Amino acid sequence: MDFALSPKATEYSAKLQSFMDNEVFPAEPIYHQQRAAFAKAGTPHKFPPVVEELKKKAKSLGLWNLFLPHLEHGLTVTDYATLAEITGWSPDIAPEALNCSAPDTGNMELLGMFATDSQRKQWLEPLLAGEIRSGFAMTEPDVASSDARNIRTSIKREGDHYIINGTKWWTTGAMDERCKILIVMGKTNPDADDHHQQSMILVPMQTPGVEVVRNLEVFGYVDQHGHAEVRFTDVKVPTTNLLGKEGEGFALAQARLGPGRIHHCMRAIGMAERALHLMIQRSIGRTTFGKELARQGVIQEWIAEARINIEQARLLVLKTAWIIDKDGAKAARKEIAAIKVIVPRMAQEIIDRAIQVFGGAGISQDSPLASMFAGVRALRIVDGPDEVHLRDLARLELKPYLQ
Numbered sequence: 001m002d003f004a005l006s007p008k009a010t011e012y013s014a015k016l017q018s019f020m021d022n023e024v025f026p027a028e029p030i031y032h033q034q035r036a037a038f039a040k041a042g043t044p045h046k047f048p049p050v051v052e053e054l055k056k057k058a059k060s061l062g063l064w065n066l067f068l069p070h071l072e073h074g075l076t077v078t079d080y081a082t083l084a085e086i087t088g089w090s091p092d093i094a095p096e097a098l099n100c101s102a103p104d105t106g107n108m109e110l111l112g113m114f115a116t117d118s119q120r121k122q123w124l125e126p127l128l129a130g131e132i133r134s135g136f137a138m139t140e141p142d143v144a145s146s147d148a149r150n151i152r153t154s155i156k157r158e159g160d161h162y163i164i165n166g167t168k169w170w171t172t173g174a175m176d177e178r179c180k181i182l183i184v185m186g187k188t189n190p191d192a193d194d195h196h197q198q199s200m201i202l203v204p205m206q207t208p209g210v211e212v213v214r215n216l217e218v219f220g221y222v223d224q225h226g227h228a229e230v231r232f233t234d235v236k237v238p239t240t241n242l243l244g245k246e247g248e249g250f251a252l253a254q255a256r257l258g259p260g261r262i263h264h265c266m267r268a269i270g271m272a273e274r275a276l277h278l279m280i281q282r283s284i285g286r287t288t289f290g291k292e293l294a295r296q297g298v299i300q301e302w303i304a305e306a307r308i309n310i311e312q313a314r315l316l317v318l319k320t321a322w323i324i325d326k327d328g329a330k331a332a333r334k335e336i337a338a339i340k341v342i343v344p345r346m347a348q349e350i351i352d353r354a355i356q357v358f359g360g361a362g363i364s365q366d367s368p369l370a371s372m373f374a375g376v377r378a379l380r381i382v383d384g385p386d387e388v389h390l391r392d393l394a395r396l397e398l399k400p401y402l403q
Contacts, residue, residue: 081266108127276310
């Protein structure tokens, strides 16, 4: 394994870091001011104009859709991992400025792999251009959705249409006025075996019967794009809206989540790096009991452990990306499960200790740490809770011994 950046990735990394330093970080206070103004006006999910300006600048620099390896930049999953980490330093702004934010990334990958030509033209092309946003409606409030076989939303065929009934929640992006399409997972054949009951279907947001019930907050934080509860009541869409084939929904979900977990984990490592950077700055500038915090033994221990844990986590994620590049996501099942557990845990601990060093300021809006903590803590549930990944990892480890 050689994790040295390729010449192309080195070029993009330098260009992206310059973009972060010169454009993204200076835009952060403007972003928060614009969001506060929209919230005061009763429109908390309105898109801040400063990010639209950043999108234009990123596009002009070629920092666009970097997560898709088949596009003209030709970056591998391993190459993109390093770039995703850099964007994690400003998770609310940077990924979207590059058109690399969830859930659009996973949805674009799904459309790229399984959509028809007509579906690609109608939905993938405007997503790639950053003209619209999308949502992924899988999780449900009334069942344990970590086991996708529990999903109850029904997708019944009637002639040349499907009728959809059910309720989804944590449909990220659906509160944003730019969200035009949902990929909905539901059951088309409840009598099939467990892994072939589900299908995925494209549902435009404006379809009659689609009702956005409410936004779901994350530890009290209202995300700009929102996390919606969405009710589907006799929603009628043509059979041509089916993504892939009937009964392939479970397999499509697995195809979508593999590479996406690399993105999530590397951004979380970027957040951990920023938290460590902030911790060090704060500890140098604050004095207690006659000396700087940075000279206190416990703080030095936290800083040392943070560096060790970040490096360990990064190496595992890079190994996972390398396996995906070499042999595909299926070959990296164990590693994907492992990083999904260890990276959010690591980042949560480092951010928590940074908050402790900041004291009262760490839990206020005066630093990004509280928001980062909320996001990373949620990541231990997003795309499957820790316990599900630990279960899968244990089964894969035990398989050779229990045959």
